[in-house]
Amino acid sequence: MSLLKVSHVTKRFGGLTAVDDLSFDVHEGSIKAVIGPNGAGKSTLFNLLTGFDRADSGAATFLGGDLLGRRPDTVVRRGVARTFQNTQLFEELTAHENVLVGVEPSLRAGFVRSALRIGIRAEERDARERADHILRLLDIERWRDVIAADIPHGVRRSVEIARALATGPQVLLLDEPAAGLNGAETQSLAAALYRIRDHGATIVVVEHDMGLVMEVSEEILVLDRGRKIAEGPPLLIQKDVAVIEAYLGEEVEDDDV
Ligand SMILES: Nc1ncnc2c1ncn2[C@@H]1O[C@H](COP(=O)(O)OP(=O)(O)OP(=O)(O)O)[C@@H](O)[C@H]1O
Ligand SMILES: [Mg+2]
Structure with missing residues (x-):
């Protein structure tokens, strides 16, 4: 069952479209990863879903109710919690x-x-x-x-x-939880994510650590410049040409990934 449904969400900052006509579903009880190069719009997406920023257009429904445009504390009370990229x-x-x-x-x-x-x-x-x-x-x-x-x-x-x-929360949004963690800490985080999921929370995790993403997620959503360029199970995403190009393309200008 789809617990969270994002439909045609767009967010512009001046001339920059940070999230561009984005649609996807999050299934109840799953761990979904959101990946993409720096500036792809991942944190902006979380800000829109949790009331920290307003979308220009589109909708997000959670348990059948509207999520966008609510205050952050209302979003939390409805059952959507998040962490931030900077602790x-x-x-x-x-x-x-x-x-x-x-x-x-x-x-x-x-x-x-x-x-x-x-x-x-x-x-x-x-x-x-x-x-x-x-x-x-x-x-x-x-x-x-x-x-x-x-x-x-x-x-x-x-x-x-x-x-x-x-x-x-019924849905937990995590923005780069493995940033700055060593190998052992990342492993322990992976185990914790499974325990959290088994306790009934659905997880959406933005992450650059591909080892962790491939290990824990059932489905991966790939963003590039605000757009969805791929979505599917880890094994398919690893082989996806558009995904490989998005990452290689960035490597030329920026070796931060
Ligand atoms: N408040 C804002 N005002 C203007 N531009 C913004 C604002 N927030 C984000 N942006 C721009 O929107 C784009 C998407 O940013 P966002 O932080 O969502 O990317 P990201 O995918 O989370 O990147 P990273 O992997 O580096 O965290 C970037 O170009 C960023 O500079
Ligand atoms: Mg971010």
Whole structure:
């Protein structure tokens, strides 16, 4: 079943079309990768889907409801969470507290219940336990009480994923989660992505690490200058001429990939 449906979405910045008439589906329970050279429009796509930017035209439906043009917090409450290309944590808070920040929106429902005398203490304990559970899911529980400023880069990325997961999303959008990770950290990220998926979240991951992309994704969407140039299972994408050209073409001008 298609959980998220993107139809003819376009975003222009002045004369530049960052996302160009883009359509694709994300199937429930899948891991989908979005790849493409620098500037292809991958992060812009996430910004449009999560209310951080407005599309010029097109639509995106999630669980049958409209997603575009909503506020970021509304998008999260509807069940779509994201991480950013540059990790954004509360530096003075511990890993556990950073994850609790993510639990907070669902805690609001708890405040309503507490008004009905079910008790705020139980709600708070629930939230703390949930944050601990998510730290374990990402295999970072040993960093629980360390403040973000003292946590190494590879672990910080996992804390950010944990915080997004704490909102209880049905779809998790990850923008380059493997950036700056070493081989062992990338392997552990791959395992975490499977565990997250098995816990019921659908994942869309923007990533430059082709090893990770080929390993975890069931389907790959390839963007180049805002346009979809290919979409399909990893084995077909690896052999796709347009994809190879997009990457080789970039290599001549920019060896950043
Ligand atoms: N707020 C903005 N204002 C103007 N141009 C922008 C803005 N955001 C993105 N762009 C431009 O839109 C294009 C797509 O950018 P985007 O960040 O989505 O690419 P990307 O695929 O995420 O690239 P990377 O792999 O480097 O992260 C780029 O040419 C970028 O310079
Ligand atoms: Mg980007």
